[in-house]
Amino acid sequence: MSDDSKKSQSGAQSGAQSEAQSEAHKPEPSYLTAQRGLMSWVVTIDHKRIGLMYLTATLFFFLIAGLLAITLRTELFTGQQDFMSAATYNKVFTLHGAIMVFLFIIPSVPAAMGNFVLPLMLGAKDVAFPKLNLLSFYIYCIAAVMLILTLVLGSLDTGWTFYTPYSKTTGTAVIMATMGAFVAGFSSILTGINFVVTTHKMRAPGMTWNRMPLMVWALYATALIQVMATPVLAITLFLLVIERTLSIGIFDPAMGGDPVLYQHFFWFYSHPAVYIMILPGFGIISELITVHSRKHIFGYRAIAMSSVAIAVISFVVWGHHMFVSGQSELAGIVFSFLTFVVAVPTAIKVFSWVATLYGGSIRYTTPMWYALVFLWTFTIGGLTGVYLGTLSIDVHLHDTYFVVAHFHYVMVGGTVVAFLGGLFHWWPKMFGRMYNETLGRISALLVFIGFNTTFMTQFFLGHQGMPRRYYAYLPEYEAMHQVSTIGSWILAVGLFLVLFTLIHAIKYGERASSNPWNAVSLEWHTASPPIEHNFHTTPTVTGSPYDFPEIDKTGKH
Amino acid sequence: MSTKASEHEDRPWFLAHHFDTVGQQVSSAKLGMWLFACTEVLMFSGLFLAYFIIRQLYPEMVLTASEELNKTAGGFNTIVLLTSSFTMALGVRAAQTNNNKALQRNLLITIGCAIAFMIVKYFEYTAKIEHGLLPGEYYSALEHGYMLPKYSRVFYGVYFTMTGLHGVHVLVGIGVLSWIYIRARRREFSSENYVAVENVGIYWHIVDLVWIFLFPLLYLVK
Amino acid sequence: MAHSDSTQNSTVYLNGKLVENPHEDTHHVSPVWEFSLVFGALLFLTILTYLVSYAGLGPASLPVAMLIAFIKGSLVVGFFMHLKYEDRFYAFLLCVTILFVSIFFTFVLFDMSTTAELNEEAGIEYKRHVEDSAEAAEAAAARQAAEAAGAAPAPAAAGHH
Numbered sequence: 001m002s003d004d005s006k007k008s009q010s011g012a013q014s015g016a017q018s019e020a021q022s023e024a025h026k027p028e029p030s031y032l033t034a035q036r037g038l039m040s041w042v043v044t045i046d047h048k049r050i051g052l053m054y055l056t057a058t059l060f061f062f063l064i065a066g067l068l069a070i071t072l073r074t075e076l077f078t079g080q081q082d083f084m085s086a087a088t089y090n091k092v093f094t095l096h097g098a099i100m101v102f103l104f105i106i107p108s109v110p111a112a113m114g115n116f117v118l119p120l121m122l123g124a125k126d127v128a129f130p131k132l133n134l135l136s137f138y139i140y141c142i143a144a145v146m147l148i149l150t151l152v153l154g155s156l157d158t159g160w161t162f163y164t165p166y167s168k169t170t171g172t173a174v175i176m177a178t179m180g181a182f183v184a185g186f187s188s189i190l191t192g193i194n195f196v197v198t199t200h201k202m203r204a205p206g207m208t209w210n211r212m213p214l215m216v217w218a219l220y221a222t223a224l225i226q227v228m229a230t231p232v233l234a235i236t237l238f239l240l241v242i243e244r245t246l247s248i249g250i251f252d253p254a255m256g257g258d259p260v261l262y263q264h265f266f267w268f269y270s271h272p273a274v275y276i277m278i279l280p281g282f283g284i285i286s287e288l289i290t291v292h293s294r295k296h297i298f299g300y301r302a303i304a305m306s307s308v309a310i311a312v313i314s315f316v317v318w319g320h321h322m323f324v325s326g327q328s329e330l331a332g333i334v335f336s337f338l339t340f341v342v343a344v345p346t347a348i349k350v351f352s353w354v355a356t357l358y359g360g361s362i363r364y365t366t367p368m369w370y371a372l373v374f375l376w377t378f379t380i381g382g383l384t385g386v387y388l389g390t391l392s393i394d395v396h397l398h399d400t401y402f403v404v405a406h407f408h409y410v411m412v413g414g415t416v417v418a419f420l421g422g423l424f425h426w427w428p429k430m431f432g433r434m435y436n437e438t439l440g441r442i443s444a445l446l447v448f449i450g451f452n453t454t455f456m457t458q459f460f461l462g463h464q465g466m467p468r469r470y471y472a473y474l475p476e477y478e479a480m481h482q483v484s485t486i487g488s489w490i491l492a493v494g495l496f497l498v499l500f501t502l503i504h505a506i507k508y509g510e511r512a513s514s515n516p517w518n519a520v521s522l523e524w525h526t527a528s529p530p531i532e533h534n535f536h537t538t539p540t541v542t543g544s545p546y547d548f549p550e551i552d553k554t555g556k557h
Numbered sequence: 558m559s560t561k562a563s564e565h566e567d568r569p570w571f572l573a574h575h576f577d578t579v580g581q582q583v584s585s586a587k588l589g590m591w592l593f594a595c596t597e598v599l600m601f602s603g604l605f606l607a608y609f610i611i612r613q614l615y616p617e618m619v620l621t622a623s624e625e626l627n628k629t630a631g632g633f634n635t636i637v638l639l640t641s642s643f644t645m646a647l648g649v650r651a652a653q654t655n656n657n658k659a660l661q662r663n664l665l666i667t668i669g670c671a672i673a674f675m676i677v678k679y680f681e682y683t684a685k686i687e688h689g690l691l692p693g694e695y696y697s698a699l700e701h702g703y704m705l706p707k708y709s710r711v712f713y714g715v716y717f718t719m720t721g722l723h724g725v726h727v728l729v730g731i732g733v734l735s736w737i738y739i740r741a742r743r744r745e746f747s748s749e750n751y752v753a754v755e756n757v758g759i760y761w762h763i764v765d766l767v768w769i770f771l772f773p774l775l776y777l778v779k
Numbered sequence: 780m781a782h783s784d785s786t787q788n789s790t791v792y793l794n795g796k797l798v799e800n801p802h803e804d805t806h807h808v809s810p811v812w813e814f815s816l817v818f819g820a821l822l823f824l825t826i827l828t829y830l831v832s833y834a835g836l837g838p839a840s841l842p843v844a845m846l847i848a849f850i851k852g853s854l855v856v857g858f859f860m861h862l863k864y865e866d867r868f869y870a871f872l873l874c875v876t877i878l879f880v881s882i883f884f885t886f887v888l889f890d891m892s893t894t895a896e897l898n899e900e901a902g903i904e905y906k907r908h909v910e911d912s913a914e915a916a917e918a919a920a921a922r923q924a925a926e927a928a929g930a931a932p933a934p935a936a937a938g939h940h
Binding site: 584587588591592594595598599602603605606609610613614628632635636639640642643645646647649650653654748755758759762765766769770772773774777778779 | 806808809811814815817818821822825828829831832835836837840841844845847848851852855856858859860861865866868869872873875876877879880883884887888891892
């Protein structure tokens with residue numbers, strides 16, 4: 001890496017200069033203004049526009065599912081029934097989970113942000129299959145409509161996992177919901193195929209695998225999981241629909257089948273899916289930390305390879321979701337051990353990020369604040385994952401708030417925080433406007449305080465035995481539930497402040513230069529916002545994406 | 558980028574705007590298709606696993622119930638699909654060697670085989686439905702005089718799901734093959750530009766591949 | 780948009796060797812006889828599948844049938860799908876797929892086969908097998924009784940083909 005770095009400075013700078021020169025010759029309209037009218041968006045095959053459409057859609061569903069979450073927390077403010085019946089509570093948490101997972105977290109970073117930055121980072125004009133990309137967006141929309149239709153069709157109260165045999169006997173909306181998730185899976189597969197091919201075939205000249213930004217590595221690993229795991233979800237949900245309509249009996253004990261088989265099928269997809277959710281977050285954090293501490297990333301190869309390692313290991317740990325569900329004890333022990341293995345590549349990443357910060361010239365910008373929040377919350381989320389992966393402890397903690405707190409620490413404290421940091425980081429690139437730094441930092445602080453207040457208490461609640469998915473609880477849990485609910489309100493305020501800051505930036509923010517962070521990776525070498533075809537001339541890469549021109553290199557490894 | 562249009566004059570008509578060379582476009586399309594092929598394999602693997610589980614749970618039942626499947630029809634369909642795979646491969650070769658006539662001929666044979674497969678499947682299904690050898694709730698073999706174990710309904714559930722999903726793939730195959738045939742008639746393909754034919758070929762071979770495993774498992778279990 | 784020259788002048792090294800046109804595949808045209816030979820082999824193996832099925836190999840018949848199917852599949856993938864002449868990466872992808880499928884199969888089948896004890900405790904094993912065969916025997920007896928009474932249903936029990 002060291003000899004790369006010498007070359008890169010000249011290469012990267014000359015690229016930027018030639019870009020600046022050609023800009024001076026003929027200002028070209030940005031992708032936002034190159035074509036106008038609604039139709040130019042509806043039928044666009046430009047990855048940046050599709051990315052923005054995805055972003056709008058995912059943020060919309062984030063809002064909906066977030067409001068559902070606030071409703072749930074508010075109901076839990078007291079131990080008695082307040083304004084929701086038990087049945088309503090079941091429906092609301094099911095919808096909260098299903099929308100968050102299938103319509104927000106899975107597509108948020110790969111499809112929304114990945115679509116925007118991946119070709120830019122690779123120096124490509126577009127993704128490999130632009131039409132497929134648009135198709136995948138519309139398939140996602142169909143899935144969204146189907147999942148929303150379950151609201152009209154009646155009760156969906158299975159939780160987002162649709163466990164049999166309950167999902168076979170409860171309300172009819174299950175069919176629509178599973179079909180919705182099935183369709184969302186197709187959208188996910190198409191995006192995955194697109195990204196793998198783009199990463200393989202569309203890299204700019206000189207962009208070797210070891211010169212790819214870590215965000216690209218993370219998106220690549222994610223795409224591989226999407227391609228390899230989602231088909232199994234498709235067939236699982238397909239079988240569930242068949243089970244409900246024809247009752248073929250594979251998953252139904254009354255007909256001679258085995259409900260544990262459903263859980264195997266479901267988690268073979270859904271555990272890797274957890275990494276579909278978090279891996280792109282890792283990628284964002286790798287970018288944020290190195291760019292905003294002006295220092296070459298520590299352990300580039302280790303971080304890149306750990307992404308791939310996580311992708312592979314994620315396929316052999318699914319049984320840790322089933323420790324108490326009739327899985328054999330021996331399988332439980334094997335899965336428990338394999339689960340510990342995931343901690344290794346994950347820890348490699350966290351240590352590398354911390355080592356990157358060490359000796360860097362850290363700028364406390366909003367993205368950096370979010371990255372620091374991530375380090376805190378994700379580490380807690382990851383470590384409690386090891387607790388839950390331990391067979392004996394999981395038997396005690398299974399189906400309690402401890403589990404709820406754990407996966408929220410990973411999904412919200414990890415993915416969502418990384419996603420927000422990434423939004424602030426790339427917002428100037430997306431819209432050519434700077435956001436208000438003060439408001440951004442306040443939002444990060446509110447998210448941090450609100451999030452930890454909400455979910456830290458749930459670890460204690462869970463440890464004391466508060467089971468998940470209950471709308472009412474014993475009085476001794478009330479104090480901590482109230483703290484948690486107040487935390488959720490603070491978190492909501494923080495998130496609304498994010499929304500306000502970002503929208504305010506589009507309208508009133510000052511114009512961003514093409515490279516406001518002085519970053520090196522290729523997306524910062526084109527105009528902000530980029531032109532329709534990304535680059536005037538195909539950029540040539542000569543070095544690592546993290547060799548910062550004016551960095552303090554004393555801390556280099 | 559209209560100002561740079563002059564630079565594009567040497568670009569062939571089928572080269573999309575975001576690719577630099579034809580080779581890049583072709584290899585992207587193929588890699589995408591292979592990834593898709595992998596997803597197909599993984600998707601069917603779930604059904605195969607369901608089959609093996611059922612077989613593990615009820616070894617006797619699977620043997621007895623599968624005796625009722627029509628081995629002749631299954632064998633005939635195997636031959637039909639293998640033939641169609643063969644002609645598909647020849648079709649791709651014809652496209653590679655600029656032999657448009659042979660391409661069209663081979664595509665027609667392939668489509669014909671696919672339709673023949675579905676016709677045989679139709680008769681098989683009708684026979685099963687008439688005899689009440691149906692999945693799950695609709696299973697009524699006993700009323701039709703078949704002394705099969707009760708859980709045969711699960712076997713027929715698996716049978717209909719596997720062959721049904723495979724049949725859907727055959728139908729989709731007929732669709733894409735016809736589309737390629739129409740494009741071949743318009744003489745869109747040449748030795749430079751045949752990746753669409755090749756990709757449809759890969760899809761069709763996957764359909765064949767699934768059947769190669771389905772056939773012995775469902776029809777010839779012993 | 781310097782598409783041709785500047786793009787291809789860039790050097791990409793793989794394992795220390797220069798790779799020309801890293802984004803491209805090679806074109807390979809297989810001779811007709813190769814396809815015909817493969818087709819012949821596939822037909823032969825299909826017949827072999829039949830023979831194996833009727834040979835009565837007992838518990839070995841499933842692995843043997845699977846082995847034959849695997850050879851057939853490899854022929855289709857290798858020659859008809861051209862994998863033998865393609866970029867190695869496609870073969871790698873397929874291997875990874877097969878690896879994941881085998882992980883999936885191994886763990887689930889392993890778990891399902893080790894739950895027998897649990898199932899016995901819960902009486903599931905009994906329900907599955909004893910009740911199942913009892914019901915089948917009952918049904919058969921009922922049918923025989925009906926036949927004896929002269930009201931035999933039309934189709935023969937042996938099947939329809």
